[in-house]
Amino acid sequence: MKVLGVIVEYNPLHRGHVYHLNSSMKLVTPDFIVAVMSGNFVQRGEPAIVDKFARTEMALKAGIDVVIELPTVYAIQDANGFATGAIKTLEATNVVTDIVFGSESDDIKTLERLASIIVEESKEYRTSLKKYLKKGLSFPNARRYAISEQVLKEGIDVEQIKFSNNILGVEYLAALKRTRSQMRAHIIKRIGSSYNDEQISTIPSATAIRKSIKSGKKTSGIPQFTHHILEREFSCGRGPVFSEDLFAFTRLKVIMLGREGLEQLYGFNEGIAKRMIKAVKDSHDMKSFLLKIKTKRFTFTRIKRRVLYALFDLEREFVKESNEFGPQYLRILGFTQRGRKLLRMISDYASKPIVSNVSNFNKALEKRNVNVSLARQQLMLDIKSTDFHTLLFKNENEREIHRDFCKPLEIK
């Protein structure tokens, strides 16, 4: 029996995702597919364009059998935290045999080597890393240089394999090593890279699709079912939700926390709190606010994630514990009729409790060996992030709180 695990955001699901899914199935020929998917906030530090319930529907229509939510505390972290949460979620099901991820490179051997260096943390590597950090580089960049130094002797040129684009892939592999996972990793070269130029030009990226939705243009490159789901959501006023919609709340939150308050939170090192406080004083929209904070070290994505850390009062200790102990539950967002069987298997084998209905959460926690306080914190954040996302809907009447207290979506 083979169960394929994939890590997705589907913001929104487009033809590139369908291509990836079909290629993965050809490669692995699985009996079932389970996806771990970001909830209402995604790794770019943005609210998802439509909520996790609508995106779950897209995933199921595309052929995923069971969709599990990646808890928010992981979904909004950098590549390392995101990968840690995603891999630990798939691992916790205890049924996934293979995972496939997209990559700019199809050289899994090299990616594995880079992942080893991160995981092993040799003395030589650590010395090199310290050197670059002392030079004032950000951690991701310092690490990239330190890794380069290690592998150049082996004839691997990190630049050539586009390390920065493959960072997630390397992190997935590193997380697999750290958890001593038995899941087999496979790579599929992403469309958008060189060998498949014809196809690329007809498949816009998720970014391009969100852009065309924002400007009200006709959206191409998405399957018919994505189109229908988006249309339905938008016509009800449940989106589209954009980063811009966070601005009024962000401004107030930054003012209320102040520099001291920000610096108590996760991720506010290297002077970003000071820059944020300064920028908020005369910014009148998200774009100008972010632009005022941006430096070489603080990319837009890093800043936007930190905006979310502020909005969610994300505490350092909570993030640290979450990364160490992994997700404390498997929140089922949806499944197909076929997926029902897989779900039963997961229920039987998973190392963490299944949460199908948030109302029964307390009961779920009794069942298995979980860190109850951490589980509560993780689920609380998921519920709050759904509530927050809901408040960003265009239609006031759709802004109903606690939409998380519902059954998983089931489709035929």
Place this chain on the structure above:
Amino acid sequence: MKVLGVIVEYNPLHRGHVYHLNSSMKLVTPDFIVAVMSGNFVQRGEPAIVDKFARTEMALKAGIDVVIELPTVYAIQDANGFATGAIKTLEATNVVTDIVFGSESDDIKTLERLASIIVEESKEYRTSLKKYLKKGLSFPNARRYAISEQVLKEGIDVEQIKFSNNILGVEYLAALKRTRSQMRAHIIKRIGSSYNDEQISTIPSATAIRKSIKSGKKTSGIPQFTHHILEREFSCGRGPVFSEDLFAFTRLKVIMLGREGLEQLYGFNEGIAKRMIKAVKDSHDMKSFLLKIKTKRFTFTRIKRRVLYALFDLEREFVKESNEFGPQYLRILGFTQRGRKLLRMISDYASKPIVSNVSNFNKALEKRNVNVSLARQQLMLDIKSTDFHTLLFKNENEREIHRDFCKPLEIK
């Protein structure tokens, strides 16, 4: 030399206030008048309709010589905290000789007697208070009954002197006693009570005036200068600001804090957190939100104040310390040319540092005996409340942060 102190909100300043000011001057014949005025949030638990800078201008035009800000931590408390802060502010100037306040009753002897009971806290009174609290009454109501029991023997009927309307007056008198103040208290019977019916009908209350502004009607009952100032502020989009404008922020804040978070804060006892969490789930405006929380015990005003406590993350310890130690600075909002002389006297005699320019705050703290950490907390809250109020302006371009970093208003 006589210096008259008055405690005001001027939200906005109307003809009733002018009447009160003129009557006070006739009564006391002071050389100068100093007002302690609520900043951008007022005791009703609402944002002021226009900001403290515009309202300072009204006060100066009406004949006040110096306007001092009542720190936010007092301005948004119940009658007891409000009175404590206001009296301690006037006391700290060390120049105020007389204070006058409006009252429904002109029987200062009886009000003094009621104040004594509160201050003295006899064993009998405390037993009686406990009895009513045990019956489930709110503190203000339990206290009212306990006081009634004490004074009935003396032939004073608390109901008859409209105790509930005179609560602020009694609190002022109690605060004067507690601080062993040498300031002489005087009462002026408020218009709106029985003896002056003709005049009343032509002077609407501040509530009625705000209502007519909200509905866009022509506003009567305000002096020409108030009218001009309001017109100017509104035409620039700096208001009018209403409680309703807080709703989107309140909803998010309540969701993010959750019941546990709310219950950590000042004022969230007696189950109000639970009611608030429940009410927020399907409320789509401030009015319906408040209506869902309201009970006999929780009046609208008490709830609205608690909404502000949530928005400002008001901590119990901070409020307790503020009430115990009083305001740690005298923030000068404005003065007239005449008031310059009074300001110099205050500078010379005050027991707390004068803050004319917030930028020089740290320097001001060095000068006198202050609780520096408390001073910082108090001023921080004042700055944040101005910033918050500014974000509620209609005109995005007027939403400039840190408007507090300006000199006091000076008019001829």
